[in-house]
Amino acid sequence: MGGGGQQTESGEPAKRGGNLSVFTWEEVQKHSHKGDQWLVIDRKVYNVTQWVKRHPGGIRVISHYAGEDATEAFTAFHPNLTFPRKFLKSLLIGELADTEPSQEAGKNAVVVQDFQALRERVEKEGLLRAKPLFFSLYLGHILLLEALSLGLLWHWGTSWSVTLLCSVILATSQSQAGWLQHDFGHLSVFKKSSWNHILHKFIIGHIKGASANWWNHRHFQHHAKPNVFCKDPDVNMLHLFVLGDSQPVEYGIKKLKYMPYNHQHKYFFLIGPPLLIPLYFQIEIMRTMVTRRDWVDLAWSMTFYLRYFCCYYPFFGFFGCIVFFTFVRFLESHWFVWVTQMSHLPMDIDHEKHHDWLTMQLNATCNIEQSPFNDWFSGHLNFQIEHHLFPTMPRHNYQAVAPLVQALCEKHHIPYQVKTLQGAFADIISSLKKSGDLWLDAYLHK
Numbered sequence: 001m002g003g004g005g006q007q008t009e010s011g012e013p014a015k016r017g018g019n020l021s022v023f024t025w026e027e028v029q030k031h032s033h034k035g036d037q038w039l040v041i042d043r044k045v046y047n048v049t050q051w052v053k054r055h056p057g058g059i060r061v062i063s064h065y066a067g068e069d070a071t072e073a074f075t076a077f078h079p080n081l082t083f084p085r086k087f088l089k090s091l092l093i094g095e096l097a098d099t100e101p102s103q104e105a106g107k108n109a110v111v112v113q114d115f116q117a118l119r120e121r122v123e124k125e126g127l128l129r130a131k132p133l134f135f136s137l138y139l140g141h142i143l144l145l146e147a148l149s150l151g152l153l154w155h156w157g158t159s160w161s162v163t164l165l166c167s168v169i170l171a172t173s174q175s176q177a178g179w180l181q182h183d184f185g186h187l188s189v190f191k192k193s194s195w196n197h198i199l200h201k202f203i204i205g206h207i208k209g210a211s212a213n214w215w216n217h218r219h220f221q222h223h224a225k226p227n228v229f230c231k232d233p234d235v236n237m238l239h240l241f242v243l244g245d246s247q248p249v250e251y252g253i254k255k256l257k258y259m260p261y262n263h264q265h266k267y268f269f270l271i272g273p274p275l276l277i278p279l280y281f282q283i284e285i286m287r288t289m290v291t292r293r294d295w296v297d298l299a300w301s302m303t304f305y306l307r308y309f310c311c312y313y314p315f316f317g318f319f320g321c322i323v324f325f326t327f328v329r330f331l332e333s334h335w336f337v338w339v340t341q342m343s344h345l346p347m348d349i350d351h352e353k354h355h356d357w358l359t360m361q362l363n364a365t366c367n368i369e370q371s372p373f374n375d376w377f378s379g380h381l382n383f384q385i386e387h388h389l390f391p392t393m394p395r396h397n398y399q400a401v402a403p404l405v406q407a408l409c410e411k412h413h414i415p416y417q418v419k420t421l422q423g424a425f426a427d428i429i430s431s432l433k434k435s436g437d438l439w440l441d442a443y444l445h446k
Contacts, residue, residue, distance in 0.1 A: 021045075021094035025104045028096075032067025038093070039070045043102055046091040058217035061224045064231045069103045072112065072357035073224055075119070079128070079187050079392045107356040111412050115358045115389075118408055122390065127401055130189050130394035138180055142207070145173035150311055158315050167324065171331035177207045178336060179379025185215055188394045205300025206307070210281075213297050214288045223391050226364035227349040234340075235349055240264075240271065241432065244349030248435045252442025262440040265432040277333035278326055339377070342368065342424035343384035346431040359414060361388040366417035368424050370399060377421075385416065 023045050031038035037049045039062070048066070052059045057077065065073060078084050096102070103112055122128060149166040156162045184200035187193050201212045218233050225231035227244075235243055239258035242248040248261065259267070289298045312321050348363040355363065368374055368382035381387060383398035386405055393401070409416040419427065 020092070022097045023094050024097055024100050029067040029104065034063070037063060037066035039065050039068060040096065041069075041071050041074050041088065043096045044088075044092055045094040045096065046088055047093045048091055051087070051091055056216075057220045060217065060231075061220040064221065064225050064228075068354065069107065071102075072115070076357065076389070076391055077220065077223070079191075080193070083193075103356065104354065106354040108359065108412070111358050111414075112356050114408060114411070115356070118404060119390070121404070122393070122401055127397040128390070128393055131396060132189075134394070134396050135180070135183065135189050138176070139203075142173050142177050142180065145169050145176070146207075149173070153312075153315050163324070167328050167331060170328045171335065174208060174328065174332045175335045176376075176379070177203055178332075179381070181208065181210075181212075181215070182219075182379060183395060185212065185219065186391050188392045201297070201300050205297060206303045209301045209304030209308070211285050211289050211294060211297040211301060213292070213294050214285050223388060225352070226361060226388060227344060227347060228353075228364075229349070229351050231352065234344065241268070242435050242439050243345065243431075244435060245438060246350050248439035249442040249446070252439045252444075253446050255443060257443065262436040264436045265429050268429070268432055273334040273337040274330055275333065276337050278329035282329070338425055338428070339379075339381060341428050342419075342421075343381065346424075346427035358389065358408070358412075361385065362409060362414050362416065364388070366419060366424070367402070368419055368421050370402075374421055382421075 028038050028040060028045060031047075031049075035049065037052060038045055038047050040046070048055075048062055052062050055062045062070075074084070075081065101109060103109060149169040152162055152166050152169075181200055181204040183189055184196045184203060187196045189199065190196050197212070204210045204212050204215060222232050222234045227235055229235060229247065237243060239256075241259070241264050242251050242261050251257075251261070285301075288294070289301070308325065309318075309321055312324060316324050343366050344364060347366060353360070362385060365384045365388050367385050368378065370382060374382045380395035380398055383395070383402060386393065386398040386401050387395070389405060390401065406416050408414075
């Protein structure tokens with residue numbers, strides 16, 4: 001043994017049949033930097049340094065697992081493992097030595113094995129198969145809401161009351177379309193990935209005016225490393241907020257005061273829910289499509305704006321359309337922020353800890369009580385735990401797998417949290433206040 005890998009007397013890595021080199025975890029973990037990235041899947045070692053640039057899920061999501069065992073993430077993200085394995089063949093450079101564990105230090109091998117057994121049971125019971133009727137009806141109710149908004153204006157005119165009602169209806173359809181594009185983006189509807197991709201571009205592009213690729217590259221990082229600083233873009237707050245227990249103290253010790261963080265639980269109401277979609281996302285999506293020259297997604301999004309102005313210009317004129325559109329996005333943004341943050345923001349937010357898949361996802365997520373309203377209102381993201389563990393699972397099966405997940409968590413003493421909707425909303429504010437207080441204490445006294 002030398003240099004972290006099994007080596008010959010000449011200093012080269014040991015070889016096995018088929019000219020495969022044998023490596024230790026120490027050697028693999030050396031290759032975890034930009035321009036030099038290896039990862040492990042099912043004990044096989046792959047050099048993905050060049051492949052990351054062509055990875056359909058984006059450069060960053062696969063880079064987040066450089067130097068690590070990526071088996072659980074690889075299995076979770078790909079509904080058909082046969083297809084991606086074709087690309088892995090040319091990237092294979094070796095395998096772990098027989099003396100090495102299948103996962104790096106810090107990951108519980110027993111938990112990994114038990115979760116794998118659970119996944120096999122889920123597959124056997126058909127819980128990864130979608131019901132086309134469910135998603136057809138879901139799309140139908142979105143299109144009905146869009147038509148209803150337009151019909152009300154045609155019939156009743158543009159009085160303040162009708163305009164307000166139409167804006168609420170459109171905000172509802174846009175929010176629900178956001179949950180539906182999320183299903184197609186996770187490849188959880190059709191068996192063929194290509195069909196999911198096409199419908200994803202239609203829903204997020206034509207119905208919502210956004211970009212499928214922008215969403216994929218951002219959202220898959222969140223799933224790969226939820227609530228991990230520098231890896232999950234959802235906790236990159238651009239210095240507007242400090243999150244968790246460690247970041248506020250780090251900012252305070254360094255005397256960083258970009259904002260009065262001890263008041264962040266108050267100004268959250270001013271710059272969080274009101275501005276995320278109509279300002280930040282709107283700018284980021286357009287900038288991303290143009291700078292990456294993603295002309296296909298840009299064309300899809302332009303069909304949304306063309307349809308929107310054709311439908312609403314006769315009622316409001318150009319300037320009125322802009323105001324109406326912005327108000328709809330303003331309402332939708334509140335809906336989106338509260339739902340997406342209630343399961344993550346109050347949970348553990350920290351730097352990379354290299355936990356196994358089950359532990360990592362449970363530390364970063366919680367559930368909200370099941371009810372028909374909560375299911376519809378959140379797009380079934382009230383089952384955030386199950387969604388994160390099985391991102392390609394159709395949402396209508398979350399409730400069926402939840403007891404199995406809860407039993408596994410109880411076996412391994414992993415907290416499985418379920419909250420009320422109101423309690424989850426309140427926890428967003430209390431967690432921001434707690435982090436702000438930690439910052440102030442460190443800023444003044446450390």
